[in-house]
Amino acid sequence: MAELLRYDHINIRYGQSLVIEDVDFNLASGEILGIVGESGSGKSTLLKAGMGLLGKEGQLCRGKILYDGKDLGQCSEREMQKIRGRELGMVFQMAGSSFCPIRTLGVQMQEAVRAHKRISKAEFMDEALDLLNKFGFDKPDRILESYPFELSGGMQQRVGIVAAMLLHPRVLLADEPTSALDVSVQKQVVEQFLMIREKFGTSILLVSHNIGVIRAMADEILVLHQGKTVDYGKKDDILAQPTSEYTEKLLEAVPRFRR
Template identity: 40%
Template sequence: MNEGNSMNHTTDTPLLSLQGLTIALPKGADRAYAVENLSYDVQRGEILCVVGESGSGKSMAANAVMGLLPKGVRPVDGKAIFADQDLLSITEKQHRELRGLRIGMIFQEPMTALNPLMRVGAQISEVFEAHGQLNGAERSIKALELLTEVGLPEPEKAIRAYPFQLSGGQRQRVMIAMALALEPELLIADEPTTALDVTTQAQILDLIIDLQKRHGMAVMFITHDFGVVAEIATRVCVMRQGKIVELGEARDVLANPQHEYTRALIEAIPSDVVPEARGAETDTPLLDVKNLNKVFRSKGGLFKPAREVRALNDVSFSLVKGETIGIVGESGSGKSTLGRCIVRLETPDSGLMSLSGTDFMTLHGESLRRERKRVQMIFQDPYASLNPRTRVGMAIAQGPIANGIPKQKALAQADDLLELVGLANTADRFPHEFSGGQRQRIGIARALALEPELIVADEAVSALDVSIQAQILELLEDLKQKFSLSLLFITHDLRVAAQICDHIIVMQHGRIVEQGPARDIFLAPQQAYTRQLLDAIPGRPEATEIAS
């Protein structure tokens, strides 16, 4: 845990005090209240981590503080006292005056929070303009200073960039710069690192800790990951289904959790204990990849030079029947491109790729369609890959129907598959009626529908709560054994890879930098980049402690 931040808050009047906050949900919701009788304080100079799974109400409470509750959701009881004002009873105009000036907020997905049509510098300047601070030239100077303070590389270029021209971590730094522009007393960070690579996540956490100390802010940090809590929290508030189940000093909650739900969340974090490698069913490769290369080229435009990105650079490996190989690396490492090439959603420029001896690279048309059913993919965002207007039973049955299975038989098989993944009697529902974890189960059922030999899982658990993540990993392992599947598991999290993979391949800039048995990679990495990925895992003890 971040020891320097463990006990530095004061016991004076809290900066923010939630007192019996109750927020009603619209009729027809799964429960009456988003949060019920919620009471906790945020002290000046502390980082309070509010922890819970999706639907726990942790973000809803923050939105109430900011005056950003969605339509139809409203506070019905309690108070939110900030600087002697009840934020639940002030006008929208008063909320606008507070937002940014005294309370800043960082959102989980900066791409949706930033204006895609405005340059970064203009968006930061707009914060000052909205509050009538500084003139035009001063705003530009201050924007550049803020981008420099949050560690954005080449801030002089970044200030002129549009959000799509920046990486996820860089966009999150822009959001932090905007949240800090007016030096607020309270910073609310809503899952700001969930979608980021472990190394970028570590950088953002370090940045928030550093800025909190330098500016003397209070921080309310919303997360579902106790690994993050171990890195930054002063105190912890654990929420479940709209209620607090545990509240206390971070070191006490982490070392001796009192509530069974808190214990379950901590236990769901992928373990540092790497399982012993399981023996493969055969030495004969199911998938054999040799010297695979893929280059993406973009045409230049009026304001944009032509670009060439070598996504895959002489990638070679073999996967035998019954084996799980993890492909690990940061965004831009080429791991997802590799997965898309293997299922032939992308066509490699050169190299060899065979499936049980069949040359999979040169297949086209009907021969490719016939062979492709042997390799199926589970995507990171199952909601985006499911048609919102198609009932899930039909979504699962579509592949078999396209391959000649009669419709009624395919639908009956879809029912069986849904039961297999723990979603019995749900075939008539639409995707929006399921949670994220349930939608991922639907994605797994759909991948199984064509009875593949190999499944490519592309960041299949990265967007899920840790407890749901653990369930999906367990389900994949069970199905792998039941159907004698081989698995190519793409992830940026070495902890997750270590739990499910027999063998790990580490990629950087399109190249394989290290590969070997999962246990060897995790406990005795040979390359500096692999060690960097391991060191960035939040809450991870030193490798020497793990090995002992």
């Protein structure tokens, strides 16, 4: 599979603090890479760096982030605005917080699509209803007419994924998309991501502290600890024979149940 996204030996600082050190990995077309580690290990920082959202204090001070051969660190803000959403989609930990509470979901989703391409209201409605149907929503028209607070947290999360996919990005960056959900809704979200890969061939960079979610979704795993890579490789290899003591402890911490 062709390489689509590469983090090439990058260092990231916030002020004087080095939070990511010499992290190197790549994401192929149609592949799911899971980044796992405890809170504060730098997982979300990697996604923000890819989207050019490190803020004023954040700085990519070494290495490159390459998307389809293009150095994202050398792109202007105008160029990044074109890439965000259309090429690199983002799913946040709590999608509901990214929606405006006093406007309907349909209006907000249409506005986001129109920021990247010309589309009539009728065309948007056809595309949005079709995508909501594909993702298993029973009454998609009602979803578009709803305000965010009218939906459960799990439903908001699933709608957030649909919103990110309306522009059919080639890469989807997902930041802890299941962490605030109960187990049954986590399963729905995991199935939704797997369907995205199957139907659209989308590459997914998934950040999670949940080994179970990573196990269910990822092709490859990168284990991050205090901003450094401690394990990286095929999922089956990492889970069966981790090379670092830290990864072994992570796996040992996963609850095991007996009948």
